[in-house]
Amino acid sequence: MLKIRRSEHKSGVMEGDLFHGYSKRKLYCLSETYEELARLYRGTPQAGAASGDRKDMLYRKQLQETKEIFASHLDEISGAFADVADTVVHVSLPMEHRRKALIHHLKRQGIIVRGLVFIEGGAAGSCESALDGRCGNRISIEARAAGRHTVSASVLGGFLSAFFGRKLVPSAESATAIGRGYNTFIYEDEPRYTVLSAVSRAVREDEKISGDNFSMEEYNQSQVVVMLADGMGSGEPACRDSQAVIEFMERFMEAGFQKEKAFSMVNGAIAAQNGCCNLTTLDVCAVNLLTGEAEFVKAGAAASYIKRGNWVDEVAADTLPLGSMDELCPITQSVRLADTDMLIMISDGISDAIEEEAAGRLREIISRSPIQNPKEMADYLLRYAINSQGGRIRDDMTVLTCCIKRRVGF
Numbered sequence: 001m002l003k004i005r006r007s008e009h010k011s012g013v014m015e016g017d018l019f020h021g022y023s024k025r026k027l028y029c030l031s032e033t034y035e036e037l038a039r040l041y042r043g044t045p046q047a048g049a050a051s052g053d054r055k056d057m058l059y060r061k062q063l064q065e066t067k068e069i070f071a072s073h074l075d076e077i078s079g080a081f082a083d084v085a086d087t088v089v090h091v092s093l094p095m096e097h098r099r100k101a102l103i104h105h106l107k108r109q110g111i112i113v114r115g116l117v118f119i120e121g122g123a124a125g126s127c128e129s130a131l132d133g134r135c136g137n138r139i140s141i142e143a144r145a146a147g148r149h150t151v152s153a154s155v156l157g158g159f160l161s162a163f164f165g166r167k168l169v170p171s172a173e174s175a176t177a178i179g180r181g182y183n184t185f186i187y188e189d190e191p192r193y194t195v196l197s198a199v200s201r202a203v204r205e206d207e208k209i210s211g212d213n214f215s216m217e218e219y220n221q222s223q224v225v226v227m228l229a230d231g232m233g234s235g236e237p238a239c240r241d242s243q244a245v246i247e248f249m250e251r252f253m254e255a256g257f258q259k260e261k262a263f264s265m266v267n268g269a270i271a272a273q274n275g276c277c278n279l280t281t282l283d284v285c286a287v288n289l290l291t292g293e294a295e296f297v298k299a300g301a302a303a304s305y306i307k308r309g310n311w312v313d314e315v316a317a318d319t320l321p322l323g324s325m326d327e328l329c330p331i332t333q334s335v336r337l338a339d340t341d342m343l344i345m346i347s348d349g350i351s352d353a354i355e356e357e358a359a360g361r362l363r364e365i366i367s368r369s370p371i372q373n374p375k376e377m378a379d380y381l382l383r384y385a386i387n388s389q390g391g392r393i394r395d396d397m398t399v400l401t402c403c404i405k406r407r408v409g410f
Contacts, residue, residue, distance in 0.1 A: 027085035034078035038071040069268040069326055076261055084256065090120040092137075102163055106143070109159055111151060111178060115142030119186075138171060138188045139164075144181055151178040153185050160187055167409065172221065188221065191289030193337075194405050195224050198375035200382040202397040204234045204349075211238025212347045212398040213246045219253055225286045228301065228400055230347045232279040232321070238396070241278045245270070245322060249284070259284055263297055263322075263330045270323030279321040283345050285402075292337045292404065297330045302351040305366050306335060307342040307377075312367040339406035342374060346381070349395035353385040374401035 094102070094116060103113045119138040139160060145151050153170040156178060161168045167190035170176065175183040203210045211231040218224050229245045231238030245266055252262035263284070270278050283301035287294045296304060300321030306313045317331055337343070344366060354362045365384060371377045378399040385397055 024085050027081050031078045031081035031085065034074045034081065038074035038078065042068065042071045065326060069271065073265050073268060076257075076265055080255075080257060080261075092118045092120070094118065102160075105163060106156075106159060107146065110146045110149070111143050111156060111159070112146050113141060113143045114182065115184075116140070138186055139168065140184060140186050142182050142184050143178055144183065145178045148180065153177060156185060157187055169221065189290060190407070191222050192407060193287075193289045193292050193339075194407055195287060195289070196374055196403045196405060197226070198373075198378045198401050200375075200378035200399045202349075202382055202386060202393050204396050205393040207235045207396075209236055209239050210396045210398070211235060211242060212349070212396045213239065213242040214398060214400055215246045215250060216400070216402075217250060217253075222290045223286060223288055224402075225253065225259070225284065226343070226345060226400060226402060227285075228283040228345050228347060228398060230281040230301070230349075230396070230398075234396060241270075241280050245280045245282055249282070259286060259295075259297055260330045260332065263299070264328065267299065267322045267328045268326065271326045279323045281321045281348070285343065285345060287337065287343075287402070287404070294335045294337050294343065296333045296335070299328060299330070300324070302346050302348045303362075304346070305344040305363060306337065307344065307366055307369075308338065308340075310367050312363050314363055337404045339404065340372065341404045342372070342377060343402040343404070344377065344381070345400040347396060347398040349393075349397035350381060350385045350399055352395065353389050353397070354381075357388055372403070374403045377401045 093099070099116055102116065106113050117140050119140055141156070141160070143156065153174055153176050157168050157170055168187040169190045171186045171188045174186040178185070197216050199214060201210060201212065211234045213229050213231075215227045216224065227246055227249060229242035231240070231242035231245075248266045248269070249259075249262050252265060253259060257265070263282070266282075270280065279300075281300040281302075282298070283304065284297040285294055285304065294306075296315050296317075298304075298315075298317040299319050301317075301319075303314050303316035306315065313335065315333055315335060317333065319331065320328060322328065346362075351362055354365070362381075366381075369377065369380065371380055378401045381399045382397060386393055
């Protein structure tokens with residue numbers, strides 16, 4: 001349950017702890033435990049007496065580096081638990097006349113309300129119209145049905161949308177139906193954009209399984225994350241490596257880690273393995289469906305492209321693959337997308353094949369193509385890459401395409 005603090009800002013926005021009491025103490029305890037484990041790993045002495053043997057010295061050096069990487073991961077986990085424990089939301093009450101008008105309006109619709117607040121994720125007072133429930137604030141409402149009939153949470157969302165003049169949908173943690181007992185319903189802005197995605201793939205001609213793996217996931221109602229990983233080499237070993245990278249990234253992000261932190265932890269885990277034998281490229285693009293902003297993080301991956309009519313923008317980063325260094329500092333690049341823009345992500349099997357014809361050839365054919373359907377574009381680029389090599393498939397090839405569409409009414 002949200003606990004509101006006494007302090008109240010001039011704007012009328014109050015701070016509230018998302019966790020308190022036993023839950024908060026438990027999170028702090030977990031944070032301190034992982035922090036202590038990190039100190040233990042860093043403080044563990046090297047076993048045995050010093051040796052002049054070169055192999056032994058290299059082994060001890062590698063062991064110490066692995067301990068440091070693991071300790072850094074424990075620090076990241078400790079920090080994540082502390083961040084969750086300290087999570088602060090900012091709560092504002094609607095203006096009294098607005099609150100009474102809404103309660104009266106919903107009562108006529110057969111819904112009884114006894115609690116209504118606006119929840120912000122940003123700093124208190126950062127939005128001038130916070131008291132009207134705008135600027136992406138979520139609305140929390142405690143309500144029950146006036147009669148015996150159950151009302152869908154979506155129906156209440158429609159009433160709230162009409163009242164506040166913004167499209168609101170139930171959040172993932174909201175109750176789903178309004179019955180005879182009071183329950184809490186949480187609403188947030190309906191995303192302005194939706195994403196249509198497609199993929200086309202080809203396996204290296206002397207292999208049975210692709211070394212490329214990909215993922216397209218909605219981690220909440222306002223964000224889609226697209227990932228493409230290319231394992232070193234080909235076949236089952238490369239597939240296993242790239243699949244592990246994708247799965248670990250998915251788990252970290254599902255747990256609430258920022259993509260940059262997840263990126264660093266996965267890199268450290270790969271670097272700690274057998275002498276950089278498991279190098280894997282990773283291409284990550286997170287699309288904010290409220291704003292249309294896309295954030296890219298790349299590790300040795302091929303360039304990505306954004307097509308807007310005949311104009312094409314290239315998103316590239318001169319970075320190393322995951323596992324090539326103990327620490328890789330991810331560089332985030334942001335691009336604002338617009339309605340009907342197409343995002344194209346490729347593995348190096350595609351770029352290497354097409355760029356053999358001429359530098360910049362891939363960007364040129366994307367620009368000249370009139371194709372607007374993401375599946376047709378993915379198929380077209382795959383066919384072009386194969387044809388450019390005389391029908392040969394010398395490397396695994398993957399094309400991911402996403403078309404950004406503005407929802408009707410926005």
